[in-house]
Amino acid sequence: TVSPTYAQEIMDPWFSYKLDGILKERSWKLSGILNGIDTKNYDPETDSDIYAPYSAAHPEGKTVNKQKLQERLGLEQNPDIPLIGMVTRMVSAKGLDLVIEGLDQIMCSNHVQFVILGSGDFEYESFFRNMQDKYPGRLVACQGFVPELSRKIYAGSDIFLMPSRSEPCGLSQMIALRYGSIPVVRETGGLKDTISPYNKYTGIGNGFGFKNFNSNELMQIIEYALTIYNDKNAWNNIIRQAMNSDNSWEKSAMQYKLLYEGVVKRS
Numbered sequence: 344t345v346s347p348t349y350a351q352e353i354m355d356p357w358f359s360y361k362l363d364g365i366l367k368e369r370s371w372k373l374s375g376i377l378n379g380i381d382t383k384n385y386d387p388e389t390d391s392d393i394y395a396p397y398s399a400a401h402p403e404g405k406t407v408n409k410q411k412l413q414e415r416l417g418l419e420q421n422p423d424i425p426l427i428g429m430v431t432r433m434v435s436a437k438g439l440d441l442v443i444e445g446l447d448q449i450m451c452s453n454h455v456q457f458v459i460l461g462s463g464d465f466e467y468e469s470f471f472r473n474m475q476d477k478y479p480g481r482l483v484a485c486q487g488f489v490p491e492l493s494r495k496i497y498a499g500s501d502i503f504l505m506p507s508r509s510e511p512c513g514l515s516q517m518i519a520l521r522y523g524s525i526p527v528v529r530e531t532g533g534l535k536d537t538i539s540p541y542n543k544y545t546g547i548g549n550g551f552g553f554k555n556f557n558s559n560e561l562m563q564i565i566e567y568a569l570t571i572y573n574d575k576n577a578w579n580n581i582i583r584q585a586m587n588s589d590n591s592w593e594k595s596a597m598q599y600k601l602l603y604e605g606v607v608k609r610s
Contacts, residue, residue, distance in 0.1 A: 345512035346533035350375030378512045379592035385521045392491040393498040399586035405523055412499030416483045418456050425572050426456045428500030430493045433463030438506035443470055444558035450478050460485040497522040506561050510534050517590040523582040526550035527568055541581055549585040
């Protein structure tokens with residue numbers, strides 16, 4: 344499978360569509376290796392689709408990307424307002440039902456901006472269009488998929504929201520890490536394997552996670568992330584850890600090599 348956690352999840356009846364018995368019997372030959380991303384293609388130092396280059400060592404350009412994205416979307420151009428982004432298919436598997444349940448609370452309880460780019464089921468597209476009308480100048484719903492805008496959202500957002508119901512691997516959170524947009528994810532599949540929840544006592548972590556598919560847990564972790572966002576030293580530390588995360592295909596290829604070598608030795 345495309346992540347270690349998903350390899351375990353599909354032996355659970357909730358994920359397996361009644362195949363769990365078969366998979367458990369053969370668990371000795373079940374492995375999970377994360378997919379990777381093209382780190383040369385997704386590189387904020389060289390990406391021509393974003394407004395300004397930047398890196399983990401020199402992150403100043405990220406502020407420029409945020410200001411330019413706010414300008415393009417008609418949002419207040421204020422670097423201190425946290426900007427939450429989503430780039431997603433608008434389907435139930437992506438956890439949009441949790442967002443629907445809690446978005447009013449997020450917008451009313453916090454001085455935040457929110458942008459979502461994607462398309463899919465009518466009910467979700469309609470909901471976000473209505474929310475755009477309800478929170479003009481603070482929330483923007485961009486329908487369809489615009490590759491250059493997706494990269495600008497990765498580069499310009501502070502928080503990347505990905506509360507998936509299930510996610511065998513996930514690539515968006517890896518891209519968000521690469522661009523220093525801090526993922527808030529549900530701990531499932533590859534999301535659990537790539538996002539290390541931030542610990543304020545140790546300072547270690549590249550994102551934020553919650554366990555159960557529950558809107559209250561999602562709201563709590565977003566509130567926690569926003570609290571940490573106000574501590575700029577802590578937040579910049581998370582950004583550095585995010586951008587230095589290794590989700591390259593080179594890393595995945597080495598794990599495949601070890602797997603194949605193990606299979607040959609057993610045969």
